[in-house]
Amino acid sequence: MRRISDFDDFYEAPLGLGGALELRDFGEEANSRSPNWGRHASRHSWGGEEFAQARPPTRRGLPARSxxxxxxxxxxxxxxxxxxxxxxxxxxxxxxxxxxxxxxxxxxxxxxxxxxxxQIVDPRTGLPIQRYIVDPRGNIAFEPLGGSTVPGANPVDTHTRYSNGSNYHRMNPRGHWYDPTPHGHGHLMGTGRGKNNQGPSLDIYGNVVPYDSPEAHWPIR
Structure with missing residues (x-):
């Protein structure tokens, strides 16, 4: 450790201590000129009565945190x-x-x-998902990022929507009037709300299929 000058009680810090150390960072009686390492000195001699003991430097310039x-x-x-x-x-x-x-x-x-x-992406559409919508039977519909979830025309149905309001997933636990078998649907983005404005139908693998095909009707519990 090297003294910076004869007029300042500061020293260059050893490597790794990060900054100058003030004299008070050593023993109270330590003297800046000639510390008496390993031997006793009188009160008036250089070095004082105590041995210099270094302690970790404190961080200066910032208020202490509560x-x-x-x-x-x-x-x-x-x-x-x-x-x-x-x-x-x-x-x-x-x-x-x-x-x-x-x-x-x-x-x-x-x-x-x-x-x-x-980080959660629907592999069928490649879109990020913000919520899972689960019914009492454990069937799951995806709500896309920026979308929403609403009941269908039949109150037991559940529809998740794209950000523009078009249908994303539809869960129909009672099927339709012509086929009461429980099933679901998936769609690409359409132009807006309602059946006539929803996008093309998907099968469970994300392929576009006719809306009235068996592949467009996903089995659910």
Whole structure:
């Protein structure tokens, strides 16, 4: 460790300690000129009565965090790591010393939820799914990102919709008047709401099929 000048009680820090150490970072009686390593010295001699004992330097220039802020900072760090696992290129704008605000935590939580939703993709349409809609029998319909879920014309039916209102999935647990067998349907995006505006019918593998074909009627419980 090298003294910076004869006029300042500062030293260059050893490698890895990250910054200059002030004289008070050593023993109270340690002298900046000639510490008496390994031998006793009088009160008036160079070095004082105590041996110099280094302790880890404190971080200067930033106010100390309260316990609540430390806990908040830990939660923010966890959210950041979870976000980076989903998106390694995610960039964070952090104030010096890191963030410990409720607003920052809320923003990161919303971003994590957005990435988690985007990771779930319907293999039939290639679209991200934001919710699973499950009926009492365990049948599942997908609600696409930006879409919604509504009852069908028959109150027992359930329709999920694209963002433009056209049908995505339809669950018909009582079938139709001409065929009461429980079944479901899947569609590509159409032009709007209602049967006449829904897109082409799909089979369970995502292939376009005639709307009145057996393949367009998905078996359900």
């Amino acid at each position: 316990p609540a802020q430390e806990q908040m900072a830990d939660q923010i760090g966890i959210l950041m790591r979870q976000i980076r696992r989903l998106n390694p290129n995610e960039a964070f704008l952090e104030p010096p010393g890191g963030s410990s605000s409720v607003q920052a935590r809320g923003n990161l939580h919303r971003r994590l939820e957005e990435l988690q939703r985007a």
